[in-house]
Amino acid sequence: MANRPVKFRILELCNSGKWNYEIVEQIQKEYPDLKGNFHRDSINFDIIELASGGMLEDVEAKVDEEGIYKKGFLLHKYVLTDFGRIRASDACLMYV
Amino acid sequence: MDLQSLKKQEHQRRIKYGFMWAFFCAVLWGLWYLPGTAVWVLNPFDQMYGEVAASNGDGVALVIVAVLITAFNAATxxxxxxxxxxxxxxxxxMKRTLKEFHPCSKWFFLASIFGGPMAILGSFIAMGFVGGAFAAVAALMYPVVGAVLASKWYGEKVTKRAFIGIIVIILGGITIFGGGVLSEIGSGNVLWIGYLGGLMAATGWGIEGAIAxxxxxxxxxxxGLTLRFIGEGVIWWIIAIPLLAIIGFPMIKYALLAFEPLTMLVLVFAGITFGFCYVAWYKSFPLIGVGRGQGIGNLYGLFAVIFIFLFFGDVPSWTILVGGFLCLAGSTIMFSEDTGEMESLRGD
Incomplete structure (x- = not known):
């Protein structure tokens, strides 16, 4: 799967709704060149950009008490918006 | 802290980053005017200007030299x-993005056509046939084009407040360069091609932003940005320069002469400032939107005048105070907008 741009894959993963740490973990598993903390943060930043562009919607949030991702920070659950679906369908999502 | 206020804080941080990037863009863009101005008097460009001007006149010489300088700028x-x-x-x-030509990278290559040959060349044409101040003012109009396009084309939210901010910053820019424009236009017969150049600059960068x-x-x-500059590099080095060389301009000869230590140093400095000004510009777009990013980016006019004063000692006229105040006011209007409006940058 690791042959398409990261943001394409993020949109794909969010089709059914996912937490940001799950997305980051999944991407880091799939893309061998994106290991380490720097890339972890930059993948998370990609998610934030997608959300601010209106393609992902933040449907749930909780404080990261146990430090699953970053202790004390917010965790977000994202789902693809209608606009995101349209944008994704001409880029990457074949099945919507 | 409860969830709601944490969320709000996180959101404000995003907006702050966006404005910070746009502001960096303006500072670096202003700084770029130092090497961007200095390189013209360095050889081989100075010599080239003389040679082309002798046979084709000053206006043409300016544009032809501009092509070579812009090409080197793109390369660095x-x-x-x-x-x-x-x-x-x-x-x-980058490799993954490049391969997605149809959905993705084609936009960056398109952006390079509008930002490169159209805006930069247009800006030099305006400079050559009307004057530097006119070129600067014309270019300041680009955020209006960018904001209107982004909102009409893909529904970017441009709030009234953001738009007022953009307009005030533009007025500030016009005030800074205004006197110069009047004397340039008043100085007699200006060729229409100069105004066309101004129009190219204003629309080119605006369209580039919207497409990007x-x-x-x-x-x-x-x-994305790197792909955009690779696109521009191809346009200048593979299309424009060989074409101009075939027509008979001494492009290749002077391109080979450019590898002098001082000229290269200035070109590299131009590449670094221009490159990172663009990095900051492109990073601000997803965070605060094309309209706001370009509006704040427009502060470059003020910074350019300040840096040129600091480094070259060109004392600006008193209107810079009024213009600078307007720029500041316009940015404050944008910075102080309630960030709740910017939860998502898209929508009605």
């Missing part, structure tokens, strides 16, 4: 961005 920008992406470990992502915004939806800014 690609170099700077190559180092940047290398350090960030983004070559893998479209591509940036689904791409990394650092990577």
């Amino acid at each position: 920008v690609i170099l700077a961005l190559g180092v940047w992406n290398g350090v960030l470990g983004k070559f893998g992502e 915004g479209k591509g940036l939806d689904i791409a990394e800014p650092d990577v």
Whole structure:
């Protein structure tokens, strides 16, 4: 799967709704060149950009008490918006 | 702290980053005017200007030299961005993005046509046939084009407040360069091609931003930007320069002469400032939108005048105070907007 741009894959993963740490973990598993903390943060930043562009919607949030991702920070659950679906369908999502 | 206020804080942080990037863009863009101005008096460009002017006149000489300078500028920008992406470990992502020509990278190549040959060349044409102040003012109009396009084309939210901010910053820019424009236009017969150049600059950068915004939806800014400059490099080095050389301009001869230490140093400095001004520009778009990013980016006019004063000692006229105040007011109008309006940048 690791042959398409990261943001394409993020949109794909969010089709059914996912937490940001799950997305980051999944991407880091799939893309061998994106290991380490720097890339972890930059993948998370990609998610934030997608959300601010209106393609992902933040449907749930909780404080990261146990430090699953970053202790004390917010965790977000994202789902693809209608606009995101349209944008994704001409880029990457074949099945919507 | 409860969830709601944490969310709000996180959101405000995003907006702050966006404005910070746009502000960096303005500072670096202003700084770029130092090497951008200095390079003209260095050889081989100075010599080239003389040779072309002798046979084709000053206006044509300016445009032809501008093509070569812009081509070198694009080349050094690609170099700077190559180092940047290398350090960030983004070559893998670049390859992946490049391959997605239809949905993604085509937008960046299109952006390079509008930002490169159209805006930069237009700006030099305006400079050559009307004057520097006119070119600067014309270019300041680009955020209006960018904001209107982004909102009409893909529904970017441009709030009334953001739009007022953009307009006030533009008025500030006009005040800074205004006197110069009047004397340039009043100085007699200006060729229509000069005004066309101004129009090219205003629309070119605006269209570039809107198109880039479209591509940036689904791409990394650092990577998208590098592709945009590779596109521009191809346009200048593979299309424009060989074409002009065939027509008979001494492009190749002077391109080979450019490898002098001082000229190269100035060109590299231009590449670094221009490259990172663009990095900051493209990074701000997904965070605060094309309209706001370009509006704040427009502060470059003020910074350019200040840096040129500091480094070259060209004392600006008193109107810079009024203009600078307007720029400040316009930015404050934008910075102080309630960030709740910017939860998502898209929508009605």
